[in-house]
Amino acid sequence: MNLKLTELGQRKGEPLPFRTTLDPIELKHRHQEIRGLSPVEVNGEAVKLGDLYYVKGEMKAEVDYACARCLKRFRSQVSIPFSETFAPADADVELDEDAEIHLVEDDEIELAPVLQEDFLLAIPAFPLCADDCRGLCPTCGVNRNEETCSCKNERIDPRLAGLADFFKDS
Ligand SMILES: [Zn+2]
Numbered sequence: 001m002n003l004k005l006t007e008l009g010q011r012k013g014e015p016l017p018f019r020t021t022l023d024p025i026e027l028k029h030r031h032q033e034i035r036g037l038s039p040v041e042v043n044g045e046a047v048k049l050g051d052l053y054y055v056k057g058e059m060k061a062e063v064d065y066a067c068a069r070c071l072k073r074f075r076s077q078v079s080i081p082f083s084e085t086f087a088p089a090d091a092d093v094e095l096d097e098d099a100e101i102h103l104v105e106d107d108e109i110e111l112a113p114v115l116q117e118d119f120l121l122a123i124p125a126f127p128l129c130a131d132d133c134r135g136l137c138p139t140c141g142v143n144r145n146e147e148t149c150s151c152k153n154e155r156i157d158p159r160l161a162g163l164a165d166f167f168k169d170s
Pocket residue numbers: 067068069070071072128129130133134135
């Protein structure tokens with residue numbers, strides 16, 4: 001979806017609401033933790049204030065992940081806020097180094113590429129089915145959220161093994 005700068009300019013500071021969707025197929029290919037994805041519903045508004053154009057809103061989707069600890073598939077409702085600033089490439093605005101302003105070459109703001117980046121940045125690199133997911137047993141492989149096993153899994157640093165023996169004997 002594109003927003004026309006001239007149209008926003010004519011609204012004299014009155015925000016323009018918009019709705020659009022992002023194609024899930026491309027997004028899914030661009031992030032390895034996304035195992036499945038619904039179309040991304042975007043709800044937002046755009047406004048011109050001074051020489052700058054502000055676009056903000058929220059993206060909603062259902063994402064399927066595989067838990068990074070127990071490998072189980074789970075679905076999560078995500079709701080990702082966004083807020084972006086645009087300026088015409090030929091505008092005489094003082095660009096603050098730190099302020100992230102997207103320059104617009106033509107008369108149109110291309111929303112999809114910017115929103116895709118925002119969406120992908122909000123996807124976790126280590127999705128967890130629950131914050132306290134207990135993961136798989138490293139010895140027998142059972143899902144420790146569902147079963148308990150009798151494996152010991154004591155982790156002793158080999159360099160300290162001698163020390164452990166020392167305390168056992170004393
Ligand atoms: Zn898990």
